[in-house]
Amino acid sequence: MTSVGVYSYTHSVTYVADNILKSFKDIIRLSGLDPTKLVEDWSVLMRGMTTWLSSGHLECVVLEVFHPVTDALVGRWDIDIVYGAAGDGSFWTDTEQIKYHIRKAGLWPSQASYRLILQNKPGRPSVDGWGAAEYRSTEGFVRQSLGSTIDHNGLGGNAAYWRKVG
Secondary structure, eight states, X not given: OHHHHHHHHHHHHHHHXXXXXXXXXXXXXXXXXXXXXXXXXXXXXXXXXXXXXXXXOEEEEEEEEXXXXXXXXXXXXXXXXXXXXXXXXXXXXXXXXXXXXXXXXXXOOTTOEEEEEEEEOTTOOOOTTOOOOOOOOOXXXXXXXXXXEEEETTEEEEEEEEEEOO
8 A cells, every 4th residue: 555655646746847847848938938948957857856846845946037138037937836735636737827827927038048946945855956046036026826737636836927016
């Protein structure tokens, strides 16, 4: 019985990590940016996410979009991790909700750059290719929550994006 539970949680971790990255790939592409960098970093991103989802340390995955010259924030998407919600064994990703809010937020300048930041609880295990990072200022932005967008057997993610005020 234990092996079934371990397999199930391992499967949930992989499903959620993979669908977080697929969601960010859609966000990047549909917002007018080139997803090549994300695709090239996929294995490092998956290694970090699956390690920290498995250990329970991953709190949030953040896509920061910024101006390459001024370094100012252009836009941001967050996926907050939810552990141990009362899952019913189902698994889903609400891509239509994400697409709707991408259209609502509008395109980013094509010259914009982006990066993913994985926010963890203290005491997280070390993962090759990962180190400390600081967020860019969100001053002048407001956070818009989409609610639950990814779920697999009680492990999931709640998405939000940041839009300029005014």
